Amino acid sequence: MSVLLRALTISLLLPLASPLAAAPVTSHALTLRGAPALPAGFSHFDYVNPDAPKGGRLRLDGLGTFDSLNQFINKGIPADGLSRIYDTLTTSSEDEPMTRYGLLAKSIEHDPDDASWVIYRLRPEARFSDGRPVRARDVVFSFDIIRSQGAPAYKAYFADVASVEALDPLTVRFRFRGKDNHELPMIVGELPILPEHYWRKRDFTRGGLDIPVGSGPYVIGSLEPGRRISYRRNPEYWGRDLAVNRGQYNFDEVSYVFYRDSGVAFEGFKAGQFDLRQENKAKTWATEYRFPAVRDGRVVLLEQQHQNPSPMQGFAFNLRRQPLDDRRVREALSQAFDFEWANRALFYGAYRRTHSYFDNSELAARGEPAAAERRLLEPWRKQLPAAVFGPAVMAPVSRGDGYDRDNLLRAQAMLKAAGWHYRDGALRNAAGQAMQLEMLLVQPEFERIVQPLKRNLARLGIRLDIRILDAAQYIERLRQFDFDLTVTGVPASLSPGNELWGYFGSQAADSPGSGNLMGLKSPVVDALIGQITRARTREELVTEVRALDRVLRAEWLMIPQFHIPTYRIARWDRFGLPERPPRHGTGIDAWWWDAARAARLERRSRAAADDGAADTAPASGEPR
Known part of the structure; x- marks a missing residue:
């Protein structure tokens, strides 16, 4: 069945299902699937000491510098820790990553079957740090100004929010463009609430070090x-x-x-x-x-120990630039990173090789695609690498001697197929241009990990320059996607959803400052992310995320590195x-x-x- 026909079939069935639909409910928490672990009236999270004394201090470190106290805009370098001064409508328990409990919100009204809206009712006692009350108009103001004047990533993140309306001084309603994305009601609850009376007469886009008014602890x-x-x-x-x-x-x-x-x-x-x-x-x-x-x-x-899926950390390729827009070149370059040697010689055997964008979890694709995964992927077969339909793509394995000739020979064959040949001391394309790339870094200590990769690429005739910048220069170049390769990580979630648009969505690829550093533009990936956001059961979610994982791995967007649990x-x-x-x-x-x-x-x-x-x-x- 085609994707379109499947969607039409589902839509025709919806009216028949409506008499059995659940009525809207009012709750102390929202959870993506199932019920919250803690009931209404719970006394505290299970991992805290409720009688912990107050006092003293905690001193932490930050890297680089800062020149801004506005974390919401794409200008300047915000200070670490700014989230401590803001409250959100809801908050999460570190035991339950996909449940949100009311914080500024006293209660939440939603429809389990219709995710086209959510209503948050504020606590009347909520106050900003200057003593002024937090009201529904502040929620509306915060959403509007962050989406319209904040960093471009916010615009993409909240793209499916159709409207925000203050129903009364303590009640705010969000309406969404669809009714199948059950994560959106939770996502808007993560919005930091800013005081309208403070920001209304200030330039939100300016940044700077004026101390803002918040509502947090x-x-x-x-x-x-x-x-x-x-x-x-x-x-x-x-x-x-x-x-x-x-x-x-x-x-x-x-x-x-x-x-x-x-x-x-x-x-x-x-x-x-x-x-x-x-x-x-x-x-x-x-x-x-x-x-x-x-x-x-x-x-x-x-x-x-933790129970988190491991993020995909690696050397990210910028697909916006030649020759890195060629999947064959990216796969070939990936053969030159000798993890087994690095783990032994540099890391004291501490790490595991990362293969999946959802490693250390049930969401990682394994072996051949299951039948349900194939049904999702088959309509896109002509647009996908053949590797998607075989065993899940794995990062190369070496002998661990620092010079894996077999992997480099494979890389050489891939590069030849892509039109690159070694002559006159360098790897060159048909026009005689030598392959020369730059690795952008901000942490000098990462150079020792890059140098072995540089040596192996040199054996293939590829020049890799290492450029180490200060934090301000580095951040600005990443915001403008001005790099060939860099080290980055893509966060992983036990229940992925809307955040995937920011990391892999086509629209984010052209938004300066977005999380889609690699510049991936794929209608297949967009379609899979859309299905993930509409998943209603854990089984559906796992199948859809595994299918996405197969596609991302076969695209060779990054040279995978390593992780620990x-x-x-x-x-x-x-x-x-x-x-x-x-x-x-x-x-x-x-x-x-x-x-x-x-x-x-x-x-x-x-x-x-x-x-x-x-x-x-x-x-x-x-x-x-």
């Missing part, structure tokens, strides 16, 4: 432009006693200090300039966490932690300042300093 306390920003817990925060907030946001102050790169940041952590480091370098974790504060227990190391966290031992972490997050917002531990740590650090030990933990410090 924190307000901006102080800042040093480009270097440091601190958030102060608002003692008048309207939502401090809500069940969704109980046991969270416990620190009186959360601050970020900025470093030019992660290597400098690591030295700052060792010196006690900030409290917590989430380590993403296997070599550093394996060999460099041996400084005195680790050995004597003042710094605690934690490998925290744990968070690697190092922390100075001055905090209390709940009994168990959440299933799908770090849970850091549920930590608290443990005054006894903090005092003990300070005594031990002073003793270590008196003994002449390096890497002590002063009460405060400046970046080196």
Whole structure:
């Protein structure tokens, strides 16, 4: 059955089904499928300590710099942590990634069978940080200004929202262009709510460092432009006693200090300039966490398991540019990355190779397509690579010796088929032009991972230049898609939906600043994303996401890298932690300042300093 005929058949059946349709319901939460794990009237999330004390501070690190306190526009570099000053209509539990519980919203009215609308009713006690009430007109204003004047990605993300209307001072209704996308009612609940009275007379597109008014648990306390920003817990925060907030946001102050790169940041952590480091370098974790504060227990190391699908991290190709617009060239270049050697020589065997855009989950395509997947893909056979209909495409496997001749010979054959031949010391096309590419980086430490790829490409006659930029230049070039290759990651969800438009949708490919860095434009991918957003059962969703995964992998949009199913966290031992972490997050917002531990740590650090030990933990410090 064709896709069109199938859609017509379903539409003809809808009137027959309507007498059995469920009536609209009013609830404390929205969930994409099934029921929320926590009932109305629940007291707190299961992974928090509801009696956690308030006080103390948490110091974190940021990379690069910042010059803006407006995170919603495509101008400037926003400071880390700005989400702490804003509340949204709903919030999520880190145990349930696809459920949203009311935050600013006291209740949510929706129709389980008709996702063409949703109504949010606000809590009358909700207040902005300046004491003014949060009202429905602020919700309408926030949606309108973010979609019309915010970063282009918002316009794509909210494209299917037809209208937003304040029904009364505390009630707002969203209407959608269709009635099958059951994620949209949840997505609009994620919208940060801005105060109309603050922004109405200001230029929303300007950016800058004027301190905005928010409604969240924190307000901006102080800042040093480009270097440091601190958030102060608002003692008048309207939502401090809500069940969704109980046991969270416990620190009186959360601050970020900025470093030019992660290597400098690591030295700052060792010196006690900030409290917590989430380590993403296997070599550093394996060999460099041996400084005195680790050995004597003042710094605690934690490998925290999670149940998240692993994002696709890799070397992303810019399909807007030749010769990277040729799938055969992209697949050939992918043969030159020797993961097995890198994992042994650079990463101490810490990583697993990433193959899927939804690795570490049931959503990843495996083996031959199932019958249901084939039914989805068959109408598009002429537009798809043949590999889509065979075993799921896997990243190349090497001997692990750093020079895998077999893979390079395969790459050479693919390049010849694409019209590239080695002559006069370089790989050239029919016009005699040599293949020369640039890898754009912002983290200098990534160069050691790129250099082996560069050497292997040189053996094929391809020149790869490595360009390392500061954060501002790097962000601007990515916004304008001004690169050949870069390192990036595509977030993965247990229940993918509308966000896929921003990463892989054709419209996003031409929107500066969008998440579709690769520039993929595919009617097949667009059609599959549309079906994913309309999935009504988990079984449908899994089938449709696996079909999409097959297509994305066969397009060779990236050279896949690696992942681990744990968070690697190092922390100075001055905090209390709940009994168990959440299933799908770090849970850091549920930590608290443990005054006894903090005092003990300070005594031990002073003793270590008196003994002449390096890497002590002063009460405060400046970046080196």
